[in-house]
Amino acid sequence: MCLDPLLSFTTSVRRRKWPLAVAVVVAVTGMAYSLLWPPVVRHDVVRYSSHPLFHTALSRHLESIHPVAHYWYWITPGDIWGTLRASQTIGWGYLGGIYAAHGAFLLPPGMLLILLPVDKAIAVFHLHPSYPFPLFRPSAWVVLGPYEMLLSAVALCGIDALSERLGISSKRRVLLCVVEAAALWQVVVIWGHPEDLVALGLGCYAIVAAMDGRPVATGWLMGAALAVQPFTVLILPVVLAVTAAKKMPSVLVRALSVPAVLVAIPAISDFHATWRALVVQPTYPRTDHPTPWLFLAPRLGNHVVSGGPTRIFAVIAAMVIGLVLFRMVHRGKKIDRILPVACALSFTGWCLFESVMTPYYLWPALAFALLAAACLGRIRLALVLGVGMFATVFAFHYYSPWLWWGTITGSLLLACAAGMPFYTKPGSPGIEGTQRTTPELPVVTVS
Numbered sequence: 001m002c003l004d005p006l007l008s009f010t011t012s013v014r015r016r017k018w019p020l021a022v023a024v025v026v027a028v029t030g031m032a033y034s035l036l037w038p039p040v041v042r043h044d045v046v047r048y049s050s051h052p053l054f055h056t057a058l059s060r061h062l063e064s065i066h067p068v069a070h071y072w073y074w075i076t077p078g079d080i081w082g083t084l085r086a087s088q089t090i091g092w093g094y095l096g097g098i099y100a101a102h103g104a105f106l107l108p109p110g111m112l113l114i115l116l117p118v119d120k121a122i123a124v125f126h127l128h129p130s131y132p133f134p135l136f137r138p139s140a141w142v143v144l145g146p147y148e149m150l151l152s153a154v155a156l157c158g159i160d161a162l163s164e165r166l167g168i169s170s171k172r173r174v175l176l177c178v179v180e181a182a183a184l185w186q187v188v189v190i191w192g193h194p195e196d197l198v199a200l201g202l203g204c205y206a207i208v209a210a211m212d213g214r215p216v217a218t219g220w221l222m223g224a225a226l227a228v229q230p231f232t233v234l235i236l237p238v239v240l241a242v243t244a245a246k247k248m249p250s251v252l253v254r255a256l257s258v259p260a261v262l263v264a265i266p267a268i269s270d271f272h273a274t275w276r277a278l279v280v281q282p283t284y285p286r287t288d289h290p291t292p293w294l295f296l297a298p299r300l301g302n303h304v305v306s307g308g309p310t311r312i313f314a315v316i317a318a319m320v321i322g323l324v325l326f327r328m329v330h331r332g333k334k335i336d337r338i339l340p341v342a343c344a345l346s347f348t349g350w351c352l353f354e355s356v357m358t359p360y361y362l363w364p365a366l367a368f369a370l371l372a373a374a375c376l377g378r379i380r381l382a383l384v385l386g387v388g389m390f391a392t393v394f395a396f397h398y399y400s401p402w403l404w405w406g407t408i409t410g411s412l413l414l415a416c417a418a419g420m421p422f423y424t425k426p427g428s429p430g431i432e433g434t435q436r437t438t439p440e441l442p443v444v445t446v447s
Contacts, residue, residue, distance in 0.1 A: 018174050019160045022181045023153035030149045030189035034141070039072045073136040077192025079104075080148055081131040084122075084140075087115040091123070096269025099277040106277045109262045110227030111195040118147050151194040152184055158201030159371055165208045166336055166375055176374040179385055183366050186392065191360045199229030200364055203239075207339060210239050215247035219254025227259040230278075231364065234314060234346040237322020238339060241329060283307040283356040289398070290356055291405040297355040310355045317349035337421045340372035344419060348412040357408070359395035365412045366391070372419025383418045387411050 013020065086098045086105040090112050098109055105112075122129065122140045130138035159180055163173050188194050202225035209217040222239055225232040236255060243251050267274040276282065285294055286303045297305035321342050328335050335342075347365035351357060366388040373380035391411035398404070 015164075016157045016160060018177050019156035020153055022177050023150055023156055026152050026181050026185055026188070027146050027149035030185065031145050033189060034075045034145060037075055074138070074141060076130060076138065076141050076145070077188075077190060078130075080144065080192030080194075081129055081138075083111060083192075083195070084115055084119065084129055084144060085131050087112040087119050091116060091119045095265050098266050099273040100266075100270045106281055107195060107229060108227045108259045108278070109266070110224065110259070111198070111229070114151070114195075114198065114228070115148075118144050148192065148194040149188045152181070152188055152197050154201035155184060155197035155204075155367070156180060156201070158204030159367065161208050162204040162340075163371055163374060165211055166340070166371075168374055172374055172378075172381075175378075176370065176381070179370055179381065180367055183370065183388055183392070184363055187360045187363050191358070193360055195229045196231075196360065196363065199225045199232045200367060202228065203232045203235050203343075206239055207235070207242065207343075210242040210251075211336070211339075213244065215243055215251050216254070218243060219251040220258070222251070222255035223258030226255060227262050230259070231347070231350060234318040234350055235343045237319050238325060238342050238346065241322045241325035242335075242339070279308050280306045281308040281311075285356045288356045288358045289395070289404055290401050291354060292401055293353060293355040294401065305355060307355055310353050311350065313353040314346075314350040317353070318346040321346055321349075337372075337375050340368045340375065341416055341419050341421070344368035344372060344412075344416045348409070348416055351412055352409050357395075357405070359392065362388075362391055362395060362408065362412065366415060369412070369415035369419045372416075372421075376419065376421060380418050384415045387415045387418065391415075 082104040089095075089098050090109070095109070098105060098112060121127075121143050125143075127140040127143060128135060128138055129140040129144070156177055160173055160177055163176055168176070184197055187196055202221050206218050206221035206225060209215075209221055218239060222232070222236060226236075236252075240248050240251060263274065263278065280300065282300050282304050283297075283306070284303060285305060293310045294305065296310050297307060298309065300306055325335055325338070325342055328338075344365050344367075347368065351361055351365060354361065366384075369384050370381065370388065373384040388411075391408055394404075394407055394411075399407075
């Protein structure tokens with residue numbers, strides 16, 4: 001009996017060996033890019049004069065003393081340091097001040113709890129983070145970098161579990177895993193947002209649990225996803241549409257209770273800072289990419305707008321998609337192959353109505369579009385991959401709001417259309433009557 005949990009864990013790891021191996025590759029290549037790209041590829045250095053703490057007179061004096069006054073530097077994502085700082089606030093015992101102490105953290109505290117082991121390791125080994133002062137080579141990055149990149153395994157394993165549940169063959173799942181890793185690489189390596197990957201992976205597991213008729217697991221998994229990244233609320237209507245009608249209230253209560261409990265403590269301590277971070281959502285159109293919806297965003301100050309109000313339209317669009325799926329299920333139709341497209345459309349609605357965007361916003365929609373295309377064939381998968389690569393590269397360039405926003409949203413809609421099933425193969429797996437007898441063990445496999 002004591003060996004049963006260990007055997008189950010070993011079996012699960014063995015079945016997810018490819019996502020785990022690809023996550024290790026993401027971490028290795030990401031750290032190689034971070035540490036070696038400046039000296040090996042750029043042949044670039046940072047001089048005293050470029051350091052923000054050295055004024056002009058002091059930098060000239062230092063360079064006169066040391067003629068070769070330069071240092072190799074590391075490429076580290078700036079956003080992850082602010083998240084780490086907020087996590088350190090919890091480690092110091094000040095959970096109520098995570099939004100007051102660092103105004104750039106705009107998410108529920110779920111990700112901060114995940115980063116607590118890194119915070120403790122940094123404190124034990126006396127490592128230096130690149131916050132509040134930027135450092136050329138922050139020693140904390142040797143711990144934080146691999147940790148946050150390995151968190152991509154949550155997304156890869158979740159997508160693999162959902163693709164397995166949808167009946168995709170093992171060979172195509174391996175291909176899909178590599179393609180998804182190529183799409184999510186920039187999210188953790190360049191931007192430093194592992195919370196997006198963790199939340200999306202938990203959301204995929206929630207969909208699998210809903211398809212298997214496990215409402216308790218569905219509710220807690222969705223709650224964990226919402227506690228890490230609130231954008232998973234866009235797939236909550238899809239999860240509810242798959243869930244039995246009698247179990248919807250219990251799933252909804254569990255899903256909302258987890259982030260509510262975590263947010264309650266900082267809200268009681270400092271309601272104004274919590275409200276500003278989670279509801280007002282300050283964004284910066286001069287730094288990121290403004291869209292035509294910018295005129296609806298309330299102004300908060302000099303070149304700062306609120307990104308929260310326009311996201312209501314994306315939530316409404318997601319609810320409409322969930323309602324359509326619910327009516328299809330109520331009529332007895334099988335919607336298993338439509339679920340990835342529905343999730344992709346929900347996340348596309350987020351980009352469609354966003355007032356200020358960043359390139360990594362595209363990844364959730366592309367991830368589900370790739371999954372939907374993998375259910376249909378390699379040609380569809382290649383098409384979505386090509387569209388996704390174009391949109392990802394294009395998103396890093398700055399153009400007029402209409403051109404940039406129109407190209408990005410058009411690419412995402414094209415990717416969703418390429419993953420739309422126009423017919424159903426006989427014998428395709430459905431949601432009804434497909435209960436599992438063991439954890440994560442699929443009943444049907446389609447080659």
